[in-house]
Amino acid sequence: MSIFVNRETRLVVQGITGRDGSFHARQMMEYGTAVVAGVTPGKGGQKFEGRVPIFDTVAEAVAEAGANTSVIYVPARFAVDAILEAADAGISLIVCITEGIPVLDMVRALPYVRERGCRLIGPNCPGAISPGESKVGIIPAQICRPGSIGVVSRSGTLTYEIVHQLSRAGLGQSTCIGIGGDPIIGTSFIDCLAAFEADPATEAVVLIGEIGGTDEQEAARYVKEHMTKPVVGFIAGQTAPPGRRMGHAGAIISGSSGTAAEKMEALRKAGIGVMARPAEVVPLLRERMGR
Amino acid sequence: MNLHEYQARALLKAAGIPVPDGEVVTTPEEAEAAARRLGGKVVIKAQVHAGGRGKAGGVKLAGSPEEARARARDILGMTIKGLVVKRVLVVPAAEIASESYAGIIVDRASQKPVVMVSPAGGIDIEEVAARTPEKIFRVAVDPRYGLLPHQAMGLAFKLYRQIDQVRAAARILEQLYRVFIDAGASLVEINPLATTPDGKVLALDAKLVVDDNELERRPEIAAMRDLDSEAPEEVRAREAGLSYIKLDGTVGCCVNGAGLAMATMDLVKYYGGEPANFLDIGGSSNPQKVVAALEIITADKNVRVILFNIFGGITRCDDVARGIVEATGKTPLDRPLVIRLTGTNEDQAVAILKEAGFSALTDMDEAVRQAVALAKERA
Numbered sequence: 001m002s003i004f005v006n007r008e009t010r011l012v013v014q015g016i017t018g019r020d021g022s023f024h025a026r027q028m029m030e031y032g033t034a035v036v037a038g039v040t041p042g043k044g045g046q047k048f049e050g051r052v053p054i055f056d057t058v059a060e061a062v063a064e065a066g067a068n069t070s071v072i073y074v075p076a077r078f079a080v081d082a083i084l085e086a087a088d089a090g091i092s093l094i095v096c097i098t099e100g101i102p103v104l105d106m107v108r109a110l111p112y113v114r115e116r117g118c119r120l121i122g123p124n125c126p127g128a129i130s131p132g133e134s135k136v137g138i139i140p141a142q143i144c145r146p147g148s149i150g151v152v153s154r155s156g157t158l159t160y161e162i163v164h165q166l167s168r169a170g171l172g173q174s175t176c177i178g179i180g181g182d183p184i185i186g187t188s189f190i191d192c193l194a195a196f197e198a199d200p201a202t203e204a205v206v207l208i209g210e211i212g213g214t215d216e217q218e219a220a221r222y223v224k225e226h227m228t229k230p231v232v233g234f235i236a237g238q239t240a241p242p243g244r245r246m247g248h249a250g251a252i253i254s255g256s257s258g259t260a261a262e263k264m265e266a267l268r269k270a271g272i273g274v275m276a277r278p279a280e281v282v283p284l285l286r287e288r289m290g291r
Numbered sequence: 292m293n294l295h296e297y298q299a300r301a302l303l304k305a306a307g308i309p310v311p312d313g314e315v316v317t318t319p320e321e322a323e324a325a326a327r328r329l330g331g332k333v334v335i336k337a338q339v340h341a342g343g344r345g346k347a348g349g350v351k352l353a354g355s356p357e358e359a360r361a362r363a364r365d366i367l368g369m370t371i372k373g374l375v376v377k378r379v380l381v382v383p384a385a386e387i388a389s390e391s392y393a394g395i396i397v398d399r400a401s402q403k404p405v406v407m408v409s410p411a412g413g414i415d416i417e418e419v420a421a422r423t424p425e426k427i428f429r430v431a432v433d434p435r436y437g438l439l440p441h442q443a444m445g446l447a448f449k450l451y452r453q454i455d456q457v458r459a460a461a462r463i464l465e466q467l468y469r470v471f472i473d474a475g476a477s478l479v480e481i482n483p484l485a486t487t488p489d490g491k492v493l494a495l496d497a498k499l500v501v502d503d504n505e506l507e508r509r510p511e512i513a514a515m516r517d518l519d520s521e522a523p524e525e526v527r528a529r530e531a532g533l534s535y536i537k538l539d540g541t542v543g544c545c546v547n548g549a550g551l552a553m554a555t556m557d558l559v560k561y562y563g564g565e566p567a568n569f570l571d572i573g574g575s576s577n578p579q580k581v582v583a584a585l586e587i588i589t590a591d592k593n594v595r596v597i598l599f600n601i602f603g604g605i606t607r608c609d610d611v612a613r614g615i616v617e618a619t620g621k622t623p624l625d626r627p628l629v630i631r632l633t634g635t636n637e638d639q640a641v642a643i644l645k646e647a648g649f650s651a652l653t654d655m656d657e658a659v660r661q662a663v664a665l666a667k668e669r670a
Contacts, residue, residue, distance in 0.1 A: 020605075076504065102475055102504040103397050108434045110402055126604070140604045140634060155550020156574075157602040160634065161655060164602070181549060183399050183477075210550055213399045236553035239538075239560045240569070243342070247534045247549025247571040249504070250399075254417075260557075277558050279656050 001201035002130030002175040003150065003192065004093060004121070005069065009134040012037040012058060012067035012091070014074055014082045016048050020097070021073035024138055025052070028071075031135045037061035058082075058089035069093045071127065071136050076100035079123065080109050087116045094186075095136050096122035103249070106184040113186065120186025124248070126156040126178035139163075139176055147172015149285065150196035152189060153208035154181050154215075154250070158236055162208060162278050169282040174202040181248030183212070189219035197227050204230040204289050206281060207272070209263055211237030212251045216263040220270035230288035232273040232281065235260045292501045295338045297380045298515050299497035302474060303481070306466045309459075310494045313382035322363030325381040326356040335362045336380040340520050341372040342415075349376060352384055377519055385495060390483035391450045392416050393464060395471045403431040404471065406438055406464060408446045412483040438468040451486070459492040460484065474512055475505025524587050531583035533572055540565025541666045543594035543626075545584050547572050547606040555600045558655065564663035567594045574605045581614020582621075589624065595669040596627050598662040600655060603634025612640035616647040627665050631658035 011028065015021035016038025025048060029035050037055055038048045044056035053065060061067045070086040072079055072094065079098040086094045094113065101123045113120050121128060127137010132146035143160055145167040153159040159178050166173065174196070179187050189207060196202045205227075209216035216235060223231050238260040240246050242253040253259050267274050273284045294302075297315045304310045314325040315338065326333045337349030344350050349371050353359035359381065369376050390413035398405040411419045411426045419426055428449040430442045440461070447460035463484065471479045480498040487493060506513040518526050528535030534549065538556075542564045546552035549571045556566035568588065572580050588597055601611050611632065619628075630651045632640050637653070644651050652658045 077508070100504050102508075103477060103502050104404075104434070104472065104475060104505075107397060107402060107404065111433075111435070138605055143634070153550070155548060157546075157548030157604060157606075158550030158554050160602045160604055161551055161554070164633070183397060184402050208550070210553060215399070218400075234554075236550050236557060238553075238557040239566055240553055240556070241536070241538065244536050244569075246536065246553055246569055249502070251549060251553070277561055277656070278554060 001199050002133055003195035003199050003202070004175065004177065005128045005130050005134045005136045007133050009069045009136065010034050010036045010065070010067050011136060012039055012061040012065065012070045014039045014058065014070055014072045014086065016040055016052070016054060017043055018073055022048070024073065027141070028135050031141045033134045033136065037065035037067050058085050058091065062089045062091065067091065069136060070095070072096040072098055074098060080105045083109055083120060084112055087113045087118045092118055094118060094120045095125070095127045096120060097125065097127060097137055099124035101182070103182065103184050106182065110184065110186060121177065122180040122185060124182045125180030125185070126159065128175060128177040130175045131173055137178070139178065143167055144176060145172035147174065148201060148203040149173045150199070150202040150205040151176040151208070152192040152196070152205065153178050154210050154248070155208060155236065158278070159208055162206060162234065162281050165278060165281050166206070171282060171285060174199060181250050183250040189215050190222045193219060193222055193227060197229055202229065204232070204285055206285065207231055207233040209233065209235045210248070210251050211235070211240050211246065211253050211260050212248070212258045214257065217266040220266040220272060223272055224270035230273070232275060232284045232288060233267045234275045234278060234281070235263045235267070292503055292506065292516055293340045294499045294501065294515055295340070295378070295517060296336065296497055297338055299479070299499035300494065302470050302499065303467070303494055303497050306470045308463050308466045308494050309491065310497070311383055311385055313380050315378050315380050316363070317367070317378050319360040319364040319367065322379060322381055323356045323360035326353060326359035329381060329383045331355055332384045333359050333381050334384050335359060335366055336382065337366050337369070337371060337376040338378040338380055339371050339374040339376050341374055344371060347371045374520060385485065385493065386488050387483070388486045388488050390485050392419070392480070392482045393467060393484045394478065394480040394482070395468060395476070396478050398431065401431045404434060404468070406430050406432060406442070406446060406468065408450055408464070410450055416480070416482060432468070437472070438465055440465070453490065456486060456490060456492055463492060463494065474499060475502050475509055476500060477502045524590060527583070528570070528587050532580055533570060533584055533587070535587055536569040537591065538566055538568055539593065540567045541593055541595040542662050543567045543588035543591065543597040544600065545570050545572060545588060545597065546600045547574070547602065551600065551602055555598070555655070555659065558659045559598070559663060562660050562663045564666050567591055572606070578610055578614035578617055581611050582618040585615070585618040589626065594626060596629060596662050596665040597624070598658060599628070599630040599632070600658060601632045601634070603632065603636060607636045608632040608634060608640035609636040609643060612643040615649065616643060619647070629658050629662040629665065631655055
């Protein structure tokens with residue numbers, strides 16, 4: 001078992017003929033993800049890699065190929081419409097990898113997506129992988145191992161670093177999910193924590209946060225009130241100066257709020273094991289899991 | 292992207308918000324002439340992207356055109372938080388009866404634009420939020436409808452009693468919301484939103500931050516970028532597609548991914564060093580980006596050692612290795628390099644580096660420890 005992506009995932013790749021879309025579609029197919037369709041307007045009727053049907057619209061990909069999940073690799077200026085198209089077509093999970101989408105566009109798109117009963121992961125995220133089952137996005141599969149640790153993160157490569165440490169130590173993952181570095185995102189830490197808590201295959205959770213906003217503080221409160229499984233956490237940006245955006249649009253300390261120190265304190269107070277550096281993830285998890 | 296006050300007030304004015312006249316000048320003589328046109332008694336305000344201008348001496352009252360010239364001479368050329376003042380805004384010194392605050396942000400928690408007002412204006416709103424949070428009033432806006440008239444009125448009633456002032460403030464809030472949406476802003480503020488002794492409601496200061504992701508489709512806003520007011524190395528980095536922020540330490544960092552870049556800086560500190568910068572070479576890094584990154588890092592004279600931390604995913608380690616070899620082939624490095632690479636095409640990368648006489652590590656902690664030790668040796 002796992003969360004969000006699994007053996008039931010039937011994936012349509014929006015932007016399958018683009019540079020990033022085609023590269024990652026191949027990677028996902030090699031991993032064993034059921035890539036059932038691609039969408040590129042004007043290329044309907046063609047085949048990707050000789051076997052995956054390409055459609056002009058997501059609606060056709062749903063009707064004819066039975067897609068239930070979509071991953072989006074289209075450029076930023078087309079990405080919001082791609083999200084809304086997937087929601088209109090009845091896709092239940094949309095993973096948007098694209099970065100650079102204006103925040104106000106997401107503010108308008110999210111209620112639209114949610115009203116249609118659809119979950120969005122991202123944008124500006126690496127996607128999700130349930131090792132041994134399915135991969136949707138760009139997380140390098142070779143660093144993951146099947147297992148019982150849930151990983152949720154706002155970052156990309158920092159997640160890989162921590163997953164790599166877990167796998168090397170024999171701690172496999174149920175699902176690794178990157179929720180994205182933008183200020184407005186479709187799936188929060190809390191959504192993932194709740195899903196991990198409910199997932200029988202997940203024994204413990206690693207939460208990887210960073211400076212900016214208060215999502216980690218809210219996650220900490222949720223863990224304290226609702227979770228029985230052990231959680232350990234890491235917050236990036238302890239040395240970040242206030243007022244400067246550190247790469248991610250969401251990673252900015254404004255005034256006195258959003259600092260790493262504040263977030264680490266909130267995690268600690270909620271009983272979450274806090275790492276001072278990524279390499280502490282394995283010993284800390286082992287301690288919390290009692291093995 | 293931050294706009295200057297004079298740019299933000301021009302946008303407000305264009306939207307119909309009452310903003311006093313003002314002129315932007317670059318010399319004391321021009322300041323004097325502007326003061327004469329504006330009625331003599333003026334305020335001279337430094338135009339730099341830094342908070343706390345007033346405390347730093349960048350905002351001065353002048354009682355006459357001659358004094359305006361002298362105050363402008365004081366302020367032009369002064370340094371506020373590392374930024375040299377090249378322009379000042381000259382505005383008439385308004386008589387003020389009250390000072391309030393009005394602002395709009397995108398709120399991460401409600402995932403909506405939130406309009407905020409406070410009768411405690413004229414001071415830093417974060418201070419108000421910390422000390423007297425009950426004096427801040429908020430409305431979350433449904434982005435599909437925009438700020439509704441009754442919402443604007445409801446907020447305005449928190450500021451004023453007189454119905455004329457309430458209506459004026461409500462109109463300003465609706466206009467401000469339009470500026471926020473039309474400019475693709477992530478923050479817009481009027482502080483203070485003032486009343487004059489004769490009862491007018493005026494925007495006396497304006498702050499506007501534009502979402503960088505909006506700039507591509509808003510060339511007229513993008514054209515307001517003031518390259519002079521940004522650190523030159525940060526401008527260069529942006530042009531090269533890199534995200535770079537200079538800090539004060541000695542360990543130069545070159546990393547792929549913002550989260551890992553921050554974690555690398557934190558680890559430098561953990562092992563007793565100080566990071567010289569934040570630098571994210573981004574996702575699909577080509578060798579040219581690495582060349583540019585190395586040039587920017589080595590231009591910082593405080594840097595004693597350069598640390599690469601690359602976790603290959605979309606970024607291919609061999610691309611980074613090729614960039615390192617190319618950059619150091621052109622201009623040999625005068626400072627040591629510590630390279631950590633792991634992930635996609637790691638083996639090819641190690642071979643490329645080896646042939647050029649470099650060695651590479653695979654463990655992040657080990658690489659950071661070595662870099663910090665080298666920085667200390669070279670102190």
